Amino acid sequence: MSLGANKAPTPRWLRGQALIGAVLALALFIVGARLAERHLRLRADLSEDGMLSFSPATDLILGRLEDVAQLEMFVTAEIENGAGQLARTRLMEQLSELEERSGGQLQVILRDPASSSQARLEALDYGIPYENIARGGSGVLIAQEVFMGGVLRYRGGERVLPRLYPDALEYVLLSSLHALMQPRPMRVGWYVGGDDPQDFSVARDLLARRVEIMPVGGLAEGRPVPDVDVLILVRPVDLHPRAAFEVDQFVQRGGALLALVDRSAGNIAERRFEAIDSGLEDVLESWGVFVSRAHLWDQLGHRAMQIGEVNPNTGEVVNYVRVPNPMWINILPEGLDSSHPSTARLPGLALTWAHPIEPGEAPPGAERIELAHTSDRTFLVPLEPEMELDNDSIRLRDTNFLAAGGEASYPVIVALTGPLPSAFADLGRPPARDAFTGEDRVGEAGTGANAAPVLSGEGDSRVVVVGDADFLAARGRDLRVDPVSQLFLENIVDWLGAAPELLALRSKLPRDRSITDFVAEEFRAAGLSSVRGNVGRSEAQGPNANESSAIERADRRRRLHVGATVGGSAAAALVLALAAALRRRLRLTALGRTVGEGGGA
Template sequence: MAFNRKTLSGSALIVLGVLLVAVLLLANVLLRGARLDLTQGHLYTLSDGTRNILKSIDEPINLYFFYSDRGSQELPQVRAYATRVREMLQEMAAHAGGKLKLHLIDPLPFSEDEDRAASMGLQSIPVSAAGDKIFLGIAGTNSTNGQAAIPFLQPDKEAFLEYDLAKLIHELEVPRKPLVGLLSGLPLAAGFDPATRQMRQAWAVDQQWTQLFDVKNLDAATLKTIEPDMNVLIVVQPRQLPEDAQFAIDQFVLRGGHLLVFVDPMAELDDSGADPNNPMAAMMADKSSDLPRLFKAWGIEYDPHQVVLDRSRALAVSVGEGQAPVRHPGILGLTAADLNHDDVVTASLNTINVTSAGHFDLAKDAGDAKLEPLIQTSSDATSVASDRLRMLSDPSSLLADYKPGGSPYLIAARLSGKLKSAFPERKGEGVLAQAKDQAQAQVVLVADTDLLSDRMWVQVRSFLGQPLMNAFANNGDFAVNVVDNLAGSSDLIAIRGRATSQRPFTTVDAIKRSADDRFRAKERDLQRELADTERKLTELQGAKSQDQALVLSPEQKSELDNFLQRKVEIRKELRAVRRQLDAQIESLGTRLKLINILLMPLLVTFGALAYAWWRAQRRRAAQGGRP
């Protein structure tokens, strides 16, 4: 009987082993490529936009990840980020159906790989005083010998890693320059200036657009349709556009076109109302712009006669020769805190200067339309009639009766949603009454045109016959970033910043902050007592005669001794704060080690013993119930 039991037990183990192998082989076949992402923020799950870009690849694309593995042995942060990049690239290659080929290269110093990395546009950075350099960049090629590269992958931009990689692949997939239409009511391009009777230079932002994109200027008077292969349409200072031009913009957006609009309640460089025979004509002319019919249909509220004031962001301006600069609440220097750092367009920007800007809001009947802030004021802002800024001699007068609204005003925003036509009465073949295939709109609205002008962000000088630009704000970067973003496919635009792989020790950081606050408080106490002691010593010194000036009086000696004793006590307290900090961190680490090393194994052991006891009880109960 014992022999049969042993035989059965051995046979059962063999059968279970065979079944386990069979299940593993079957799972390897049926679940090949399957992944389960349980990380916080789904770090290893590609967005739908990235998946669509990868599926649309027609010709093979080669990506070369140049990473100095050996050269970064002493740089744990770089190594961790390189691992994150490699895993993201491998995930993309797995979803590209074999059309994306990944090459991992460690470019050693003075090697052919290092020369190749440099020739493909990658940049090495020094990491030591000895001049050691590392590469951490990606280059790509397509079947037509086209190239694109990310010179260096910055770890602090990990939130936009997926976007940057998808953009690189998209550029290799569609290698031509994006076609950009420009419909402008301002003199952005170079040309003849009738007011000065001289040739004028192109605005710096127009020069940047022309270098990076295939820009095609459009005429509002003759515009009736916008060609379907136009990647982006830029509309600047639209004043009294003909109805046909507005209808062309309307249909372009509904067909899935990407639109960038700059309007302004007071465009200071709009010279359309200038009259050489009447110098006052330009000053009194209406310089506002609007797209009232389109904005109303899209659920956008915008008042072309209201400007935003923000005393917290006011820039200092000169009001006259020999007078001190005065802060102008209508000329704003918006900071990084006023920019959306979750959007790739404004994520890396720090300063945007605007003047006499308007603001947008979402109408109550906007339906499913959404406004996502890109640039906004502080909560200390308000709005006033634009006429108050006309012929203004004293900017401080704008602060009279200043009443902040308590919430930020949107100066630039993304508009998304399923939009409807502003011209429902127009019928005919190809005319759309609403967005094509219920597609989401891709529109960026900016309530200031002056931010494009050179005076707000750049100094342009001539050097050896070439313009040399010295930027003091990020206006130009914003103008380029937003067009570059809109020039991509809708899938690329849909990719947003995501969580990073870094997991800070929040509890330890909180302990350090608390200890640092106490440390700084003790330091302030010491500085205050030192100042009080010096003051008392000075008072006692002043009461002494001249022949005793170099001799310490008993009172001075007592004060000095008291201070020195107190200084020693405070230094002891500071060291105690530091020791307490170290003790708290060490105690936390000890608790975590106990949980991981001792408690978890004990819980697993107790669970296994409990399960074994339960099984034994069931067997006994089953044996006891047999006849």
């Protein structure tokens, strides 16, 4: 292959050189790409949602580590499934980045349950499960046990994180670390009124994974609210005045309160509703909050309910149909306060038989924030003991509301901050109830208007009132709570408990980027009931003439936008073509001039 000093290169020699060069270029590419993959970690997330990078809250939490936190990861080293191994690689990269960001305060120790039976036993003892993942890919039946969990330790505390997957790593790991860093976990007092406390046990248990839940009771007997950071009252019914007083004084001492208030109780199967009082009305009213007894009828934001007909012969419920129910409200994204951390990035919120909170003024020195309100096509429905909920009745009522007018937007969630006056400032401490006799202990020492003064308007309080409690009840055969409702609950608890870092971590949801709904707009313009939300008209009925015409107009608008897109590209291409033609013409003119001048010379 060597070339003599005076010889011309032969074609064979040249081909050999080219081949060697090509192989070298290819090798350089392969080696370079592999090295870059392993060693380069510089990246920037330029998306507005920032879902692919760690949030500033992560740095804040890691920056507060005073001792070394240790994460013992039980993770299968060699996952034979390609997608699984890529997920593991991503997880390891994220953990390594977190280690770097912590400045050495977070240490990750890797254990491989696949190669060490001791590690496998320990993982299972900790309650870290394995997933069976197909070895070679989705079509392969032989499965491999894959572990991807860990145990986090800090200052003697320990938390098991059974599943640490790349998509949820930031929140799961950092919120657990945040909890371990607190002198004690956040304490939440939990009180449920009414007859069905079990309805809310799923939401409570989900919340208990992050905070310490303390059942609250005995308030009517004069027992004060325990030492909790946040008190949650779920659907209080006929609270005893002394219980209301204890709640009020908890708030006056600077406590944070979440009150989920229903003013009616419904039995959908029997289509019956009855009025209920929470017992907190006076307390809330002194803070400028009045939860109305009326229901809301939101024509734009609502969901469908499934109802069935009862077979008169067998008593069996048959013919389930989905009926759009404007009283099952969907708070639309634009109805949520985008500046408040608890609601800013929620995709909406589903409420059930909600009640409006009447407009009011915050007490002097306090601030009132309306966190959620219905759409501006909402009507008030006075509480009716019996209510027909079939498709025809709902349509008829819809039409009547439209004819009568008077639609408005109503607040359903209100937050108050600052000093709040006590409803008992003038009345004094009410007598407690005797636990045995059930009677009030009238004349009890320290009660009544002449007793010791009660706290009023002194604490820096935080209160959130929701005109609905049903939205947190577990539903369906699998008894699950709507994930967005649960997210809202956790956001509110963190806001009330002043844990802004957790809010910042959790609020990393993609922003709502829904496009204009032409069909809804056309329906609205035509004065038809809207189909916005996750509900359409009954398919069996099909659209009527007005609806067809509205749908046609919406289609036309869509086509117009497609046309504008294609036209925009065509226009841009035309400009380019004209520029090229002009350039060519100028060049030819210049060439002609040069040739002419040359001829003249």
